[in-house]
Amino acid sequence: MIDGAAAWVEHSAPYAYGSEGNLLVTTFLKPGTHTFTSHVATADGTTAEDTVTAAVQPSPPVPSVLLGVTWARQVSSMDLPGRWTITAKPFGWFFGDPQGGGANQDVSYPSPGRVIVRAYIDEPPAGKDLYGGGFCEPPDPTTTYAYRITADGKTLTFTAISKDGCAGRNNLLQGGTWSRVSG
16 A cells, blocks of 8 residues: 555565566655555465555656657557557656557656666556556566657657667667657
């Protein structure tokens, strides 16, 4: 639980927060003090609980050129061919798939024109974008990409700076040009 609200329920081993990704990315939470509680109930009815309080820092800022902008491109070489989108949000990137689903990725911006893409992240149910999942089996590899937006702000391209061990994500990001559709 986070601040008294259920954030994740796990019924099968291995017992981890956020699926097998086992990550709680706090960018979904407002900066300040929060309580995090783990509650365990066994098949025989035994229970245990532990609570910690921790301060959550403000999320690193998203470059203004990316914040709230949605980019799209047609992809034919994925398991789900069709129109994919990327939207940079304060918590990370949301990848929208052609079937109306999607995946959240944890990202940071180490320098202008660079983005570090980390593991997929599951948003706590208290959030408003209830998507999770990813492109790779956990643990997702961390990869640095260079991104370039044309001077007119209409197209976006990616180039891997470090090898992305996640072939699906790499294919999606580097496989072509993204066009600005909103923001």
